[in-house]
Amino acid sequence: xxxxxxxxxxxxxxxxxxxxxxxxxxxxxxxxxxxxxxxxxxxxxxxxxxxxxxxxxxxxxxxxxxxxxxxxxxxxxxxxxxxxxxxxxxxxxxxxxxxxxxxxxxxxxxxxxxxxxxxxxxxxxxxxxxxxxxxxxxxxxxxxxxxxxxxxxxxxxxxxxxxxxxxxxxxxxxxxxxxxxxxxxxxxxxxxxxxxxxxxxxxxxxxxxxxxxxxxxxxxxxxxx
Numbered sequence: 001x002x003x004x005x006x007x008x009x010x011x012x013x014x015x016x017x018x019x020x021x022x023x024x025x026x027x028x029x030x031x032x033x034x035x036x037x038x039x040x041x042x043x044x045x046x047x048x049x050x051x052x053x054x055x056x057x058x059x060x061x062x063x064x065x066x067x068x069x070x071x072x073x074x075x076x077x078x079x080x081x082x083x084x085x086x087x088x089x090x091x092x093x094x095x096x097x098x099x100x101x102x103x104x105x106x107x108x109x110x111x112x113x114x115x116x117x118x119x120x121x122x123x124x125x126x127x128x129x130x131x132x133x134x135x136x137x138x139x140x141x142x143x144x145x146x147x148x149x150x151x152x153x154x155x156x157x158x159x160x161x162x163x164x165x166x167x168x169x170x171x172x173x174x175x176x177x178x179x180x181x182x183x184x185x186x187x188x189x190x191x192x193x194x195x196x197x198x199x200x201x202x203x204x205x206x207x208x209x210x211x212x213x214x215x216x217x218x219x220x221x222x223x224x225x
Contacts, residue, residue, distance in 0.1 A: 039063050071124055125140070
C-alpha cells in the first residue's frame with residue numbers, strides 16, 4: 001500500500017463584507033400558489049381518462065385563471081383562436097398535444113397532464129386533478145421547454161435558461177399543504193456544444209429523478225411508465 005501524499009488543508013469559506021446589512025427582503029416565493037378550479041367540465045365517473053383535454057383548455061379560456069399566469073390569454077391570441085377550432089388533442093394543427101396520465105397527488109387516481117404548443121417554440125404545461133369531485137388545475141408553467149419527464153410522482157422539466165449555454169432542470173412535486181404541484185428543485189446546468197453545433201445535455205445532477213424515464217412529449221414509447 002502506498003500513500004497518496006498529504007491531503008490538502010481544508011479552507012473555510014470566507015464571507016465578504018460581513019459588516020454590511022443583509023438584503024431587506026427575501027426573493028419572491030414562486031411557490032405561493034393554490035389550485036385553480038376549472039368550471040364547465042364534467043368528469044364522468046370521476047375518471048380523468050374520460051375527459052377531453054381540449055374541452056378543459058377551452059373551459060379555462062372562457063374563465064381565465066387568477067392563481068396561475070395564463071400565457072394563452074396574456075400573450076398568444078392566435079394560439080387561443082386555434083384551440084377554439086380543435087376537437088381532438090394531438091391531431092392536425094391543434095395546439096393541444098396528446099394527453100398523458102399519472103397519479104401525481106398520491107390519491108390512487110390518475111391526474112391529467114396537458115401540453116399546449118405556442119409560438120417561438122414555447123410550451124405551456126398544465127396538470128389537472130380531481131379533488132373532492134371538482135376538476136382543478138394543480139400546476140401550470142410555460143417556456144422554451146426541451147423535455148418533460150414523469151418520474152414517479154414528480155414532473156421533471158428541462159428548459160432553456162436565460163443564460164446562453166445553460167439549461168434549467170426543474171422538479172415539480174405534489175405539496176399537500178398547498179394542494180398543488182410546487183417546485184422542489186431548480187438547477188441551472190451547463191451544456192457543452194457538440195461538433196455539429198447542437199448542445200450536449202449535461203449529466204443530470206445526482207438526486208434528481210431523471211434516470212430511466214422517457215420524455216412523454218417527445219419519443220415516449222406507448223408502454224412506458
